[in-house]
Amino acid sequence: MFIGHFGAGFAGKKISKLPSLGTLFMASQFIDLLWPVFLLLNIEHVKIDPGNTAFTPLDFVSYPFSHSLFAVIVWGALFAGIYYWVKKDLKSSLLLAALVLSHWILDFITHRPDLPLVPGIDLKVGLGLWNSVPFTILAEGFVFAAGIFLYIKTTKAINKKGIYTLWGLIAFLTVIYISNIIGPPPPGVEPIGYIGLSQWLIVVWGYWIDRNRKSSGP
Numbered sequence: 001m002f003i004g005h006f007g008a009g010f011a012g013k014k015i016s017k018l019p020s021l022g023t024l025f026m027a028s029q030f031i032d033l034l035w036p037v038f039l040l041l042n043i044e045h046v047k048i049d050p051g052n053t054a055f056t057p058l059d060f061v062s063y064p065f066s067h068s069l070f071a072v073i074v075w076g077a078l079f080a081g082i083y084y085w086v087k088k089d090l091k092s093s094l095l096l097a098a099l100v101l102s103h104w105i106l107d108f109i110t111h112r113p114d115l116p117l118v119p120g121i122d123l124k125v126g127l128g129l130w131n132s133v134p135f136t137i138l139a140e141g142f143v144f145a146a147g148i149f150l151y152i153k154t155t156k157a158i159n160k161k162g163i164y165t166l167w168g169l170i171a172f173l174t175v176i177y178i179s180n181i182i183g184p185p186p187p188g189v190e191p192i193g194y195i196g197l198s199q200w201l202i203v204v205w206g207y208w209i210d211r212n213r214k215s216s217g218p
């Protein structure tokens with residue numbers, strides 16, 4: 001899953017208005033922001049295998065430190081702990097922990113059984129929505145659109161930038177999503193790592209949007 005995770009980040013604003021959209025994105029996409037680092041360090045492994053599932057040409061051979069359920073719970077606790085230490089807001093911290101965990105749950109629905117529960121134990125899970133391209137697009141599109149809807153209901157642009165930056169990002173993510181579906185498989189593991197790392201720019205974009213919008217209502 002890709003844009004669905006950003007949908008979850010957008011939706012987070014409805015629950016707590018304190019964290020910036022950038023922080024919400026960082027949480028909901030956190031383990032996919034770590035994953036390219038582990039790939040490039042050769043700690044985790046992926047193979048390009050067109051047809052692995054109908055939706056993705058990637059075979060997630062091993063990613064216990066970014067994508068096992070146990071690791072994700074630890075990352076979520078760490079993320080929330082640091083936020084609480086800085087902002088002293090329990091509700092937002094719990095929301096961020098839930099968003100980190102939401103990534104694993106959405107991946108669990110979409111991936112074939114390649115998600116480990118605990119590092120070192122060979123039990124892997126996944127419901128395999130990716131075996132169907134139309135159902136994947138439907139489900140992921142719904143989560144993405146619902147998140148945007150909630151974010152727009154909860155915030156108001158305070159200037160023109162607050163509108164352009166938001167819709168610019170929505171268009172950008174949609175184009176990437178479509179080109180991932182219809183484009184050729186990635187040329188190698190290293191490019192996957194660098195493209196993955198570039199997702200940090202989407203987090204920065206989230207902060208940029210949030211600076212130009214304010215929460216409407218209490």
Ligand SMILES: [Zn+2]
Binds near residue numbers: 001032067107
């Ligand atoms: Zn993931």
